[in-house]
Amino acid sequence: MSDTAVLSRKADFPGLVTADGEPWHYLDTAASAQKPQAVVDAMSRALGVDYATVHRGVYGRSAQMTLGYESARRRVAQFIGAKSENEVVFVRGATEAINLVAASWGMVNIGEGDRIVLSTLEHHSNIVPWQMVAERTGAQIDVCPLTEDGQIDLGALEAILTPRTKLVSLAHVSNVLGSVLDARAAADLAHSVGAKLMLDGCQAAPRMTLDMAAIDCDFYAFSGHKIYGPTGIGVLWAREEILDGMPPWQGGGAMIDRVTFEKTTYAPPPQRFEAGTPMITEAIALHAAIEYIDDMGVDQAYDHERQLARTLREALSAHNSIRLFGPEESAGIVSFAMEGVHPHDLGTILDEEHVAIRAGHHCAQPLMDHLGVPATARASFGLYSDESDIAALLRGIERTQRIFG
Template identity: 85%
Template sequence: MNETVTLSAPSALKADFPGLLTPDGEPWHYLDTAASAQKPQAVIDAMSRALGKDYATVHRGVYGRSAQMTLGYEAARRRTAEFIGAKSENEIVFVRGATEAINLVAATWGMTRIGEGDRIVLSTLEHHSNIVPWQMLSERTGAEIDVCPLTEDGRIDLGALEALLTSRTKLVSLAHVSNVLGSVLDGRKAADLAHSVGAKIMLDGCQAAPRMTLDMAALDCDFYAFSGHKLYGPTGIGVLWAREELLEQMPPYQGGGAMIEKVAFEGTTYAPPPQRFEAGTPMITEAIALHAAIDYVDALGPDKLFEHESALAATLREELRKLNAVTLFGPEESAGIVSFALEGVHPHDLGTILDEENVAIRAGHHCAQPLMNHLGVPATARASFGLYNDESDIDALLRGIERTRRIFG
């Protein structure tokens, strides 16, 4: 990355992202970063080096390149811990994505700490990945799920959350930032409420990690999960952060190589965390590329990313509000995500026409069907901003919407 490039010149940042051009070399207006972020050249280069001239397996080889790759892999763990304000790199478990992170907690901590009659609290706006694992746990254990409602403008209602909590509540699991509405949770207040009844709290940080400064000590949560590919890194890797003392209490998630201390047919002993939860050959090259992505984002400043993307979302909401045919969802202050509906046009049709204009948005239920039911719609159109977006992308989207209105008018 050119060190002189800042968020004051996002058009210059676009040059770092080869995916932002069409095959014909035209600008591609990518407004689907909430689904998956485009990758800067620095990340692509790091992945290429790791797969090529630097490649070797880790933790096993006594030869030099393996030792070097092991250092790189563990450096990525330390960098991740630093990035989110973890107390120790031993609190960082590399997983395939946030989905696996949540499933891991449900299958290990959940199965040993939650029983019949206990309560798990979720909210109306959760992604399916923060609903289904807890439903599966509920079916196995007899625990029950309580659903926290939303405020009128689409935020998790912390007053309602407080009223739901009882001594039977063992876990609260909430999105730090909604992937549909962009609404931001006061994570510390939610944690304080959960802890007031002795419950643990997990935060789904998929939409927060790419655009907010994270500090696990300040948040005071117990588990935190996010995906690499939304953080401008590769697919196939994610992060589970958990308090070290909780990880030490949790049984292994999967069995195999690398997660053991000693194996015998008479019995096996397990490695300490985080290795206990990383069975098999790990995602070596993905971790190294994630390190590069974290460096890229951190150099720009997560707080500046939040400010930049929120400003773009506010501008888009202002422009869409001028169109009588548009319904907007979610709070006025959004973390770079704007969901809307165009009267008389299914979001899939809008998305198809916009694609002809080199504009990419998301159309559908966004893996949040309970939220769609709450909003009273089968689907929404969603424009989500990244660090590389600017007002030219908004202009292209608005032109595409106008063309769509003419077609369906």
Template identity: 90%
Template sequence: MSDAATLTRKADFPGLLTADGKPWHYLDTAASAQKPQAVIDAMTRALGRDYATVHRGVYGRSAQMTLGYEAARKRVAEFIGARSENEVVFVRGATEAINLVASSWGMTHIGEGDRIVLSTLEHHSNIVPWQMVAERTGAQIEVCPLTEDGRIDLGALEALLTPRTKLVALAHVSNVLGSVLDARAAANLVHAFGAKILLDGCQAAPRMALDMAALDCDFYAFSGHKLYGPTGIGVLWAREEILDAMPPWQGGGAMIDRVTFEKTTYAPPPQRFEAGTPMITEAIALHAAIDYVDALGPDRLFAHESALAQQLRDALRGLNSVTLFGPEQSAGIVSFAIEGVHPHDLGTILDEEHVAIRAGHHCAQPLMDHLGVPATARASFGLYSDESDIAALLRGIERTQRIFG
């Protein structure tokens, strides 16, 4: 058994059991990760004995909660290699982070005839906000194609770039194919034309070591619930000088300096972009999730999940009527199709076997069109996954093939 196999800690995750106490083979981590008990405990304490609002209260518990909330911001900054916690904006999720950039930075810096470059494999959350910007400004959307094995084609990206390119928005890791972008190489190409680059890090943050300086991107977005934390919180990282120049996105309490009916002045980032009562308990639980992941080591997580993905691909390749999508080496995500079996039917039968996969277009319909299928089945691994999950999936697939054979 490889060193990567020692990462599995199923007992830490109460969600990995069925209602009657049997193992639940959860292979849908790319959609949302199960939560370790440490995260559940942190959120329970924050909602209970420790709860108070932040930033405004002068009483002791409010001051302590404020310290905890801001400590979470600092922990995120450390985890992703940010220069300062002032570069970390808490949002509801990666979708909100990308919309924030599109509405604030995009509507300020992108105009008629300018170009926004996306790729074929993007999640809808990294397509639709830019379409909205293009519709409002008269900018053009251009699409970077993929290599034959399902990676963003950097040669094609370079050919698309012009002085009119203002922003390139790409997935760091594909949520369907598991293909990993050479993010630094992409950033070098984009910056050579004076444009900015945004990376959708939803699938990278839970399974790769991150360093914003090394990536050299301008914006980075990810969600807490995929990083073994709670729903309702995500992170937008951006260079401090870029955030300083961006106008507010939403108005309300907490994001102001002074309000009069004649004029309002705004707080500096990140508070400028966090209108209203923040996601207090979620931030504290995210802190706990990052501590959990960091203790295991992101590099080891990547090796562990990639090894399981390779093992599954090798097994599926030996089955009749199975088509695999994406590169041979992926970041813990395997998408496939079985001839004559709709992915939804497969998912239903697997559920009877206590195996959970994702079946559908995975919020990536342009990629499905490119692959020539309406949907795929997707198995995605987490730090708690092991060979038993693969074995259960294969048993379920074999049963499905007998039913539809």
């Protein structure tokens, strides 16, 4: 993809300017992506002239909104290569998706003495729910180590797995290191001992073409706001036969078949897991976001972001005071630390230069312990990023070095 093609897209994102009209160099896409105007417009229409509730109303606008809401589910299924839209559950975000699987599938299928495998680089959202399951069931958590360059070590994973392993839950792409998991290889290993594989796809969904059949995992989760859509909505994908066997997680309206005081019967998936009034406007805006990134070309954007990461890593490696983390080839995410400068101080100075990065432990404290640092600075690219953002970051780093020199 040429720089010109990406530059032409910057104008689509109203958030990429400061209050005084200056360029804002947003390098925090891994935390949350900026929204194109098409998504803003779709949500505005859904909240305004098109608004009505879904699934219950017999009046025309409600019927139209229901069609729009379920059309979004079908679009998500197409986007991730699902066999059926019945495999797509709308949730508030990837955190809720993982908690849903842990509380529903996990509490039924994981018992005392069973094993749950995570990796060193996981986000807290893919650690804490499984710790809760382990505490309640008597299961044990095994931690898969990383290779020297920050990849999940699949050789070590193979050695850890046992017939007592019931679940392997891993990040498809690390939110700190940008390292990419060989998801199909992980699935094959998990299935070789009869375990299920769950993937945290938050960083993968906006960056690469997904195909659930090709990956062959059992659960997949991602958040709408990281793929240029709104907050408050995410996706849990699971095999239809697995969802069919999972009990409800929350009770209320919409997830029932019939309710009496003696007994309640439940709706089939995915409605079984969508209690209450759903994320109507968010789903419609998510649909618009998927249309936008598909038009841009997910694979093209991914190649572009990886090239920007290479360019930044090369520039940062010229500074003796900067330590880089993760593999040379990352999915548009670069984490680093400056000698003698706390990442929060760097982030504050960069903010004065209209550059936004993430500074902290990135909800990955076990990984920080592994790296031997309390926090890192992280620059992460999106499909709207270009070399002007890197140049602004480097200017800010040079200013920081002069201040702390």
